[in-house]
Amino acid sequence: NFAGHFSQRAENRRENIGLTLLNAAFWFGAFYVLMADDYREWMGAAAVAMAGVYVTAGRLLLAFRPGVIPELVTALAISVGFVALAIPLQADSQWIALGWAATAAAMWWFHLRIESRVLGVQAAVIAVSSAMRVVFIDLPSYPSELLLPIANRIALPSIGVVVCLAAACWATRAYRHRLNSATKHLVSAVGLGTIV
Secondary structure (H helix, E strand, O other), rough: HHHHOOOOOHHHHHHHHHHHHHHEEEEEEEHHHHHHHHHHHHHHHHHHHHHHHHHHHHHHHHHOOOOOHHHHHHHHHHHHHHHHHHHHHHOOHHHHHHHHHHHHHHHHHHHHHHHHHHHHHHHHHHHHHHHHHHHHHHHHHHHOHHHOOOOOOOOOHHHHHHHHHHHHHHHHHHHHHHHOOHHHHHHHHHHHHHHH
């Protein structure tokens, strides 16, 4: 389906983008249903492989059709989505939030560089998900661990989440002049949240 982006006309651009998103979601969903029972330990690797496929597709688009920015952003968004999906499929539960936070920080930086609203929204959703996972799932799941500050199983991943979100806020400083007031307030709120 992605090959259609190399020859598409302007009038069927949205249709091809929509089909690309649906194709990625339904293909991996079907793959998971068929293979997970026998090959569960390989599901994270399969998601990363799919991310690689879409990164390659995006690179080919950039090389052969540099003007198709929406399609390039679609390929990047799908690949990052697969990386975010691979983390809970493969990682131990306490490290999932850190993987999501690192993914969100990288996506936010790409959003700032290429000014893609899709990547910015996706980064914000993943960042909020990582913070909520730490506060509402990880910390309550390890109550006995919290009796031993820092030297426990949940401290390093949680601190890593804070560092990733703080790094994303810090990276915004160089691009602050491009942001609208709502985004500036959001970044300030995230920065305050990381301090808290």
